[in-house]
Amino acid sequence: MGRLDAGVLGIAIPGRGGAGIVSTESKVPGPLVWEETDAGLVAKAQDGDVGAFGELVRRYSRTVYGVVSRMTANLDDADDIAQEIFVRAYRSIGSFRRESEFSTWVYRIAVNTTIKEMKRIRIRQGSSIDDPATGLADALVSSEAQRPEQIAERNARNQALRKAVLALPEKHRTVVVLHYFENLACDEIARVLECSVGTVWSRLHYACKKLQTSLNCEL
């Protein structure tokens, strides 16, 4: 928790959204607290405050993992890439001009770094890391109590869907992950990817067609 500093602090209720004033990861509603805004933390990080950057890492770790683990199939790669994303973010924080939301900036670095690292790892391994059969879907399948046949059916569906998403070209996979899994609006995705919203629509449309075809073939 940062110290009270008018201008860079906002009121937030962790777990209740904070009306965009701060980003919180807690799912448990808590008491009214003062929590430093992203902008304040960014300003401090730009002044060399590593601790402030650490708080940003804490806030956005789920965001980054959400993108990375849905765009890659290997859990170990997801850890390495997430680490790389934050290291790059730290190195670049000085160039962040605060003209956009910090979250947009983080998403941009996450997407670009993920794609870049996936290509590097693919070259290193000599094969695609996007092999949907590498088992992440199995590892992520919910273990809620259900009848075995229901679990099997749902697992098959989820696995097919994940396989289909991972089989999409990177630019289409990216918009699918950001829109349908990260729940970003199309205009926000456009800002992340620095393209037009029409391009986002077009990519989503194409991705839907590909997914539909893949799922029809799979199931």
Added chain:
Amino acid sequence: MLCFRYRKLLIPYSEGGLGAGVAARVERHLARCAACAAELEMIRSVARELGTADMPAKEPAADLWARVSARIADGAAHTAPGARLHAAGGLAAALAAAVLVAAVGMRLLAPQSPPAAKQRAIDHVVATATAPAAKPDKAQEPAPKPQPKPAPKPQPKPEPPAQEPRPYPGEHGWFVKRPVSPIRVASEKGVKPVIMATAPTTVARSPAEPAGNTRLFSYDAAKPEASNVSGSLSHGTSSDGGVSVALGVRATGGFSASAVRERPAPATTALPTTLGAARSPDHFFAAGDAPAAAPAGAEGGGLRLAPARAATAPGLWGDNIRAGTGVVAAPAATTSVVDDLNETEGVRTAAIFAYP
């Protein structure tokens, strides 16, 4: 049906992200187009599938910050996971880069890549006002090139005979094509315009559209407020005593087109000064009008794209060019560029009108 124009709107439509007017047009189209309706259902189906999928993200590593801060502290930030490449991997990366460079080079050197072919089709300019009605000139002008006088070459997709230019049936059938779809003048409902020049029908062709369904200016229905098309048609006495007419059209994105045609002088008629007063095709050819300089770069043979266009309006078809309504021409001109929304297709078409 111009389905492709609606299909690009299906994603925002399916999520309620369109304005009421555009959404209503999409709905009207969906009501009569089973293919697009099926496309919408497909999108919704996939969205439902993704929305209910159980694809949780991995939990962040417990030691994430410890690892990040350690790398920050020891200055190893540049040592990315991908940098831990084996030597063979590095060689492979170098080879891949070399292949990429070669591929880009070959693409640049290729006479015409597929996207270039598409743009060429878009850019293709044909003669709109090239011949009198009795003998319309069906020759197609080549796409604009850096060369001042490109050699004629056939269009990528020649029009079938059934959709050849139709002469304007009037006395001075000077402009030979009509729009594929009827054009109405929004500001004067009920007044049927006589289309004197229909450049939109003859200049640009989208490969996705049916043959013959061509327009100069496409219209982004999602952003009607951004519409901006203007133009002018000036005329004066030509060197042989006939009438010289210069047509200029420009739109957002730096696009412009111009043409100069000449014809023998017709019967002189009083020159109208307002759009509503232009009641006869003869007005276009009235002698004695104040001569206007031909647009820079204009040349005979029909409309041509200005050289600057290629560099300034890369998205001519579909995205960057938006037609507007009722843009008034230059004061001395006898007509205006007017466009109207074709409600059935959701596309505005710029055209030059005189009124009957």
